[in-house]
Amino acid sequence: MAVAYGGICGSDLHYWKEGRIGESVLRSPMVLGHEVVGIVAEPAANGSGPALGSRVAVHPARVCGACGLCRRGAEHLCADLRYLGSAARIPHTDGGFAERLVLPARRLVPVPDALDMKTAALAEPASVALHGLDRVRELNRSVEGSDVLVIGSGPIGLLSVAMACALGAATITATDVFDHPLRLAVRIGATHVVRVDAEAPVPVPVPSADIAIESSGTPQGLATALRSLRSGGVLVNVGHLPPIGVTAPLHLVVPRELTLMGSSRFYHEMPAALEIMGRNIERFAPIVTSVFPLDDAESAFHEAAAAERSSKVLLSFPAAATS
Incomplete structure (x- = not known):
């Protein structure tokens, strides 16, 4: 595929600024980027997958398909997961900030006709946000009609706001330390x-x-989050907490019968996320706050790191002109 746009994620910023994110440490040069969309430039030889010229979003995960987690449908937790632009394993897995990518056809997800490619570049983080809300729905609880609190209005938080709104939440309260994301x-x-x-x-x-x-x-x-929940409420932890020094009012969990859930990446949600974005473009498009050409990538990373004035920052590639 010919890459059109790539979104800069917080993990990309960690690798750029610190050479690591958590236990994933850069030990050799690695191409960044896992939020990419583009055009099929050469379809699969066996005829499977999207046709030549199709607009597609990339699913960044490669899974084994054989471990117990994969077999039970939790492929995003695969014991042998490889993710584009990740230093979690050696050799590292190069990412999608490149003009061309060669990928299995099954990892290319068609972009709906109603969705422009800049907004479609949100497909990966939007899928993360949708997976967080799907964790609630796994409990046979509905987002529709619920009062939702989103703590932290970075790109994932804003996408959670947009998704909760699209799914029919009654009220949505968003918090942040900066005014710009709250206006968004x-x-x-x-x-x-x-x-x-x-x-x-x-x-x-x-x-x-x-x-x-x-x-x-x-x-x-x-x-x-814990203090905000009514009795029977659900907390979904999408943000990565530090490994030490975390205190929380867990004494509230039992008397209020609270449910605490982790939410890691996603797997099956990307087609649904793209479909929801296609029906609600006005809620998702504003989250993309700036686009930089590939040859000005350093400026793009500086802008993405400026959370007080930016949300999702994209890199544009040559194929963007025809997408």
């Missing part, structure tokens, strides 16, 4: 926003939520 949150569907202090508990009325999506990856956010 209102534009895409949040009914309430709260500006917070990075070092203090989040001042959200408690208990006020049926579902809390913790996407800040901070102990303060986790504590507020």
Whole structure:
């Protein structure tokens, strides 16, 4: 495929600034990027998959298909998972920030006709956001009609706001330490926003939520998520918490019968995420705040790191001109 656009993720920023994300440490040069869309330039020789010229989003995960997790449908937790642009294994898995990629046809997901390619570049993180809400639906709980709290309005948080709105949430409260993402949150569907202090508990009325999506990856956010939940509420932890120094009011879990769930990446959600985006472009398109050409990638990374003024920053590749 010919790559048209690639979104810069927080993990890309960690590799760029620190040479690592968690236990995944760069030990050799690696191409970044796992949020990419483009055009099929040469279809599969056996005729499977999208046809020549098709607009597609890339599913970044390669799984073994044989381990117990894969066999039970949890491929995103595969014991031998390889992810585009990841240093989790040696040799590292090169990412999608390249003009051309060669991929199995099964990892190319058609982009709906109604969806422009810049917005379609949100397919991967939008699938992450949808997976978080799908974790709630696994409990036979509905997002529709629920009061939802989203803590942290970075790209994943904003996409969670947009997805919750598209799925019929009654109210959506979004929090952040900056004004810019909160203005975006209102534009895409949040009914309430709260500006917070990075070092203090989040001042959200408690208990006020049926579902809390913790996407800040901070102990303060986790504590507020727990305090915000009504009895029987569900907390989905999407943000990556630090490995030490995390305290939280877990004493609330038993008397309120709270459910705590982790949410890691996604697997099956990308077609549904693209379909939802195609029906709700006005809620998703504003999350892309700037586009830089590939030859100005360094400026793009600096802009993506400026959370006070940017959300999702894209790199554009030559194929963007024809997509």
